[in-house]
Amino acid sequence: MIQDPEDFADSPQPPAAGEHDALSDVLQAIHLQGGDVRRRSSARERHPAGARLLHLVEEGELSVEIAGEPAVHLGTGDLALLVRGDAHLVRATPEARWVTGEFLVETVVAAPLLGVLPPAIVIRGDAGSKAWLSPISELLVSEVVHQAPGARVMVSRALDLLFIWSLRSWAASGDVPRAGWLTAALDPALAPVLTAIHRDPGRDWPVDELARLTSLSRSAFATRFAESVGETPGSYVLRCRLGHAAHLLRGTSDPVGRIAARVGYTSEAAFSRAFSRAYGSSPRAWRGEAGSASVERTPE
Numbered sequence: 001m002i003q004d005p006e007d008f009a010d011s012p013q014p015p016a017a018g019e020h021d022a023l024s025d026v027l028q029a030i031h032l033q034g035g036d037v038r039r040r041s042s043a044r045e046r047h048p049a050g051a052r053l054l055h056l057v058e059e060g061e062l063s064v065e066i067a068g069e070p071a072v073h074l075g076t077g078d079l080a081l082l083v084r085g086d087a088h089l090v091r092a093t094p095e096a097r098w099v100t101g102e103f104l105v106e107t108v109v110a111a112p113l114l115g116v117l118p119p120a121i122v123i124r125g126d127a128g129s130k131a132w133l134s135p136i137s138e139l140l141v142s143e144v145v146h147q148a149p150g151a152r153v154m155v156s157r158a159l160d161l162l163f164i165w166s167l168r169s170w171a172a173s174g175d176v177p178r179a180g181w182l183t184a185a186l187d188p189a190l191a192p193v194l195t196a197i198h199r200d201p202g203r204d205w206p207v208d209e210l211a212r213l214t215s216l217s218r219s220a221f222a223t224r225f226a227e228s229v230g231e232t233p234g235s236y237v238l239r240c241r242l243g244h245a246a247h248l249l250r251g252t253s254d255p256v257g258r259i260a261a262r263v264g265y266t267s268e269a270a271f272s273r274a275f276s277r278a279y280g281s282s283p284r285a286w287r288g289e290a291g292s293a294s295v296e297r298t299p300e
Helices: 022-029 107-114 127-146 151-172 181-185 191-199 207-214 218-229 233-251 256-262 268-279 283-288
Strands: 033-040 044-047 052-059 062-066 072-074 079-082 088-092 097-104 121-123
Touching: 022 107, 022 151, 022 181, 022 191, 022 233, 033 127, 033 151, 052 062, 052 127, 052 151, 062 079, 072 079, 079 151, 097 127, 097 151, 107 233, 121 151, 127 151, 151 181, 181 191, 181 218, 191 207, 191 233, 207 218, 207 233, 218 233, 233 256, 233 268, 233 283, 256 268, 256 283, 268 283
Parallel strands: none
Antiparallel strands: 033 097, 044 088, 052 079, 052 097, 062 072, 062 088, 079 121
16 A cells, blocks of 8 residues: 555656656646637637636737636737636627637646646737747647648647647746646756656655655755645655546556556555545546546545
8 A cells, every 4th residue: 555655665766867857747647638729709708617728819809707817818919828627708809810729638637737827827929929929829720720631630739839838938937826836847956856756656756765856855855845836745646646547547447456556556445545535436436437527526
């Protein structure tokens, strides 16, 4: 069974120098993929909760309204990334045209990670972002309009690029008010830790070993990690393990005992208890409920 986070043992060697790319590792863990894109020109559109969207203005002005948040005003060339899946209303001026793209993720893994981000990440189409935003946007719109062979894959890749560039630009702006994995992923000291955990969530990770990946003392690492990510290293490891298990339960036909072993448990019973605490049902019941509302449940 999983040991106390303070007593993890038998950790693997850290990734080789130059391999630390925590942002890529986290995005792979949530199985990010660009989905459908549609051009819009309606005066008013309501989007229900659950859809993780991007709105990119071709011309005119939009207002994106999320309950309890200040309205976001967008002009020509601006982009709004709504990764948490908040319900929202889009109001547009009569001449406005924009594209709306959807992002697909493994919800049960992604929800706690994307949930620490703001409801809307806004990227202005000004000089600071034009060098990357304009060419990717033009490619996206062109593929949507012309629908040439391979357009669906091109659109998906363009959405992926816009997602990653938007996160990078927002984080670099210094306007990052919340603790969360993105802060740690872009922290040179903590990035190797996230890389190691996400590449092998089923291995034991002693806090001392994780601290050595950062060249910080154990106490300094634990404090820095908690302040940046918003939870302890042990808690983060445990959540990654159970999230990976949830993905395997939905995406494979492997027996529950084999999945338990793959995510670091030597006891199927202990794994079932931990999974039930996190997701509200046993692994077998949860697998049987795939496709129902229970699949959208976020670990508590």
